[in-house]
Amino acid sequence: MTALYLHETIDIVGQGAWPYMAHTLQASGNETNQFVLQGTWYVMGITGRWPQVINIWDVPGGWQGWTDSVDRLNLKRQQNTDLGQWWDEAYKSRTGGFDRLLAGAPQSPTTDTLVSAGVRGTLFVHEIATVRSGTAPAHLDAVANTQVPLMAEYGFVATGLYETLMTDTEVITVWAGSVQSHTDLLRAEYGARHGPAGGDPRLAAWRRESREYVASWRSELMTPYPGIPIGPSDQQESGSPSGHDS
Numbered sequence: 001m002t003a004l005y006l007h008e009t010i011d012i013v014g015q016g017a018w019p020y021m022a023h024t025l026q027a028s029g030n031e032t033n034q035f036v037l038q039g040t041w042y043v044m045g046i047t048g049r050w051p052q053v054i055n056i057w058d059v060p061g062g063w064q065g066w067t068d069s070v071d072r073l074n075l076k077r078q079q080n081t082d083l084g085q086w087w088d089e090a091y092k093s094r095t096g097g098f099d100r101l102l103a104g105a106p107q108s109p110t111t112d113t114l115v116s117a118g119v120r121g122t123l124f125v126h127e128i129a130t131v132r133s134g135t136a137p138a139h140l141d142a143v144a145n146t147q148v149p150l151m152a153e154y155g156f157v158a159t160g161l162y163e164t165l166m167t168d169t170e171v172i173t174v175w176a177g178s179v180q181s182h183t184d185l186l187r188a189e190y191g192a193r194h195g196p197a198g199g200d201p202r203l204a205a206w207r208r209e210s211r212e213y214v215a216s217w218r219s220e221l222m223t224p225y226p227g228i229p230i231g232p233s234d235q236q237e238s239g240s241p242s243g244h245d246s
Helices: 017-026 062-073 081-090 111-117 136-152 179-194 201-210
Strands: 004-012 036-043 052-058 094-104 123-131 157-164 170-177 214-224
Touching: 004 017, 004 062, 004 157, 017 036, 017 052, 017 081, 036 111, 036 123, 036 157, 094 170, 123 136, 123 179, 136 157, 136 170, 136 201, 170 179, 179 201
Parallel strands: none
Antiparallel strands: 004 052, 004 094, 036 052, 036 214, 094 157, 123 170, 123 214, 157 170
16 A cells, blocks of 8 residues: 655744644544654754745545545535644644655655654755656655665664655655764765765765656655654654664
8 A cells, every 4th residue: 555645844933843843743533634653843943945844644544544534625625624623723833834745655654654663853855856857756766665775874864765646857855864974974075075084985876876866855854743643752852763773
């Protein structure tokens, strides 16, 4: 069964990120929402647009689950008063957002497999790549074969390798790590491009390889809300993704 996910970029009002994420976590899997939350994260403003929150939800049941969700949110939307009340509360902390339907690549872990493996990150990397039309599957194969093991050496675990549906030019990957793993990786990438000691030429080689498919990419850091299935159980300052060696 194809694993489907709802990816949301949420525009937050002022300091409302944490109340909004708490409200989102409470909705996971209930009859009002029906999606199951993999994670809700605050986009770290020093690395991306702010104030924003990223949510990723499992769509239970694959294509049938997506069919049911579209039907529920189409002409029946006004009949769902419980969902309307949830939205009213959410709008106290947000103004709107942008949603994507994602399909997990064959090599992508599911939320269940991540939880079973004990994967928990204290800092996440959210990477969006614009790829040449129609090359998303080939690029994700390359990510799985080359980037995933390379990132693992720097303490990162891939939590999602996704093709964006309803377009053919976008891939999203998400990685669980720590503050130290991020700094180590960024330093090694920079060194590989510019030559100072400490650079890892394999990272530069990966970016060259990916240009066969990728026109552009950007990444940002995300802070996980405590209590999500693949995040910390409580607020921590740093650490490595548990269940894996750094």
